[in-house]
Amino acid sequence: MEQNYDRIKSIIAHLLPLEISNTNASVDAAPAITAEKPRAQIPKWNKDELRDYLESNPSYKQVKQNLQNFLKDPIFAPKYNMNCEQWREVTLQRSIKVINSGLISLAEFNRDPMKYLLSMELLNLSDPSLSVKLGVHFSLFGNAVLNLGTEKHHLKYIKDIDTWKLPGCFGMTELGHGSNVQGVETTATYDKDTQEFIINTPSDSAQKFWIGNAALHGQACAVFAQLYIGGVHYGVHVFVVPIRNADGSTATNVRIMDNGYKLGLQGVDNGRLWFDNKRIPRDNLLNKFGDVMPDGSYVTSIPSKNKRFGSMVAPLVGGRVLIASSALNAAKLSLIIAIRYAYARRQFGSKGNEIPIIQYLTHQRRLFPLIAATVALNFPVLQLKQIYCEPNKTPQNVKDVHIWASGLKAVVSWHKTHTLQQVRECCGGQGFSAFNQIATLKSDLEIDMTYEGDNHVLLQQVAKNLLVELQKGRYTVTLPNHGVKIQNSDFQIQCFKWRESHLVQTLSSKIMSALDVGVGLEHSWNDNLDVITALGKAYIERITLEYFQAAIKKASANLQPVLELCRNLYFSSRVENDLGFFLCNDGLTHETGLKIQESVNKLCGDMLPVALDIVNSFDIPEQFVHAPIAKPDYIQEFRYGLERNY
Incomplete structure (x- = not known):
């Protein structure tokens, strides 16, 4: 009996996680690890060096520092216990404070778009409601005036937009039409006798819906409407429509x-x-791509309605760029909170010596692949921002911005949402507290997957581009890779290239087969939306891996080992999630598939000693980490008598 008891004790001892010492270390120091088996040690690196490398915008450091200092004003301190009316008033006052500071300006939107993006990212970390309210005003309404209007509109509106004298709205979405903007029902009929446009809502499904700033503060709206002149339809155009008077009263003929x-x-x-x-002057048409003369004649340099519409919406792609970069920041922030807590929080283990929860494989499996993916996605998002901010874009740049912004907005916002759910669960009851930020981020950023384009619809645009490239003979087909060097970057990239290549060929074959038997393109496209969505995701994961590896090659020798660890875990975890596809379509051998699957646990073990250092190297300013559980001694943050005035 005693022998059996000793054996059971031995088995239990093997089941317990590895010991961590010094788990009360500061948030800047990873605790020491004692492992049962020697692991490949990742050399220490300079956290500031990695932080700068992930940020990769050194010339804007002072710009960011100035805004960070400004956001230390008490008006921006976190608040949670408010009703809707109080939230709106606080957000309004914060917005006015930002505008009065002059730190963000529509006049700089085209001149220095990177400064604008970085500024809005910081505002989003401070308060998502603030960034969205100002984003509607500047990025949407202001951007429409700036890039769809002409000089007369710039002279009339920009100064008032910059000073909040003319708070703006963006009237694209309707109750009956969201992603299908060309189907909006609102009409704009030209009356040449008065030289006015008559803006009309012909049905309740045509009401403009979810219009930011419209409920209380907006005075003018950039309204998307179908243009009619003498009974002839000219497609969707954008008009500046007053909705409130200067005293806040509702404008005539507006509800x-x-x-x-x-x-x-x-x-x-x-x-x-x-x-x-609602009647508005002829000059209220934003006429960069199409104009109406006093006599009612229509003038445009782009005769095609579809191409003209494409030109009108192209300048608005910046919203998707900003959502992708802000979503990635939210993932970083939430991982900082969860990982710090996981190294400090103890549960189970021997009496008087409970074990930090990060030691449990279930915790590592949920969090460490998210760290790896967050680091990986950092590099294509940086590239997207660079090509978006390129002042002299080539036609290829414009196309790349559209495709990349569509795909990355979808994939990164989904990654952020998945990350927030996982960290919420990994933090247990503390993840449910508004004080610890995760719950608030989950609720405030849930809309990322919907506005600026539904994610599934955006991935269709990515897939459509790849299909066109294949049909025009400009797509390079990749064969499956049956190698076994799973941590070789060339092997990894070829695996992702093969998956994308196989999906685009499959899609092309299915659609062509359907057309051959008389099925229309619209129906065949709809019948293959599962393949289309998978193709869009596969493309983004492929460019993510490619740009990640390119960044690793350029990194210093000190940074390369930790970046390679993240790359390997990103690759293995992504393949594991899609292993059925790889095996069913002969993309990997069974042996290699098993090897990749088994590598995830080992890579999690390799990350265990350094995960805290990785998240503490993220380019998230400490002033935005308010969560008590992310502090060096979270127990003290909950001592009796300490009240949080949130």
Whole structure:
């Protein structure tokens, strides 16, 4: 009996996680690890060096520092215990404070778009409602005036937009039409006798819906409407339509209702708009791509309605760029909170010596691949920002921005949402507290997958581009890789290239087969939306791995080992998630598939000694990490008598 008891004790001892010493270390120091088996040690690196490398915008350090200092003003301190009306008032006051500072300006939107992006990213870390409210005003309404209007609009509106004298809205979405903007029902009919446009909401499904700033503060709206002249339809155009007077009263022939309480972003006053034959001057048409002369004649340099519409929406792609970069920052912030807590929080183990929860494989398996993916996605997002901010874009640059912004907005916002759910669970009950930021981030950023384009619809645009490239003979087909060197970057990239290549060929074959038997393109496209979505994701994961590896090659020798660890874990975890596809389509041998699957646990073990250092190297300013559980001694953050005035 005693022998059996000793054997059971031995088995249990093997089941317990490895010992961590010094788990009360500061947030800047990873605890020491004692392993049962020697592991490949990742050399220490300089956290500031990695932080700068992930940021990769050294020339804007002072710009960011100035805004960070500004955001230390008490008005931006975190608040949680407010009703909807209080949230909106606080967000309004914060918005006015930012605008009065002059740190963000529409006049700089085209001149220095990188400064604008970085500034909005910091505002999003401070308060998502603030960044969205100002984003509607500047990125959407202001951007429409700036890039769809002409000099007369710039002279009339830009100064008032920059000073909040003319708070703006963006009237694209309708109750009946969201992603299909060309299908909006709102009409703009030209009256040549008065030289006015008559803006009308012909049905309740045509009401403008979810319009930011419309419920309370907006005075003008960039309205998307179908243009009619003498009964002839000219497609969607954008008009500046007054919706409120300077005293805040509703403009004539305009009706406004509040969208009310939402899942998140309570500080943004979303509203609904109806126009009852609202008359506006002819000059209120934003006429860069098409104009109406006083006599009613239509003038444009782009005769095709579809191409003209494409030119009109192209300048608005910046919203998707900003969502992708801000979503990645939210993933970084949430991982900082969860990982710090996981190294400090103890549960189970021998009496008087409980074990940090990060030691449990279930915890590592949930969090460490997310760290790897967050580091990996950093590099294509940086590249997207660079090509978006390129002042003299080539036609290829414009195309790349559209495709990359569509795909990365979808993939990164999904990654952020998955990350937030995992860290919420990994933090247990503490993840449910608003004080610890995760719950608020989950609710405020849930809309990322919907606005600026539904993610599934955006991935269709990525897939469509790849299909066209294949059909025009410009796509390089990749054969399967049956090698076994799973941590070789060339092997990894070829695996992802093969998956994308196989999917685009499969899609082409299925659509052509359907057309051959008389099935229409629209129906065949719809019948293959599963393949289309998978193709869009595969493309983004392929460029992510390629740009990650390119960044590793350029990194210093000190940074390369930790970046390679992240790359290997990113690759193995992504393949593991899609292992059925690889095996069913002969993309990997069974032996290699098993080897990749088994590598995830080992790579998690390799990351265990350094994960805390990795997240503490993320380019997230410490002033935005408010969560008590992310502090060096979280127990003291909950001592009796300490009240949080949130």
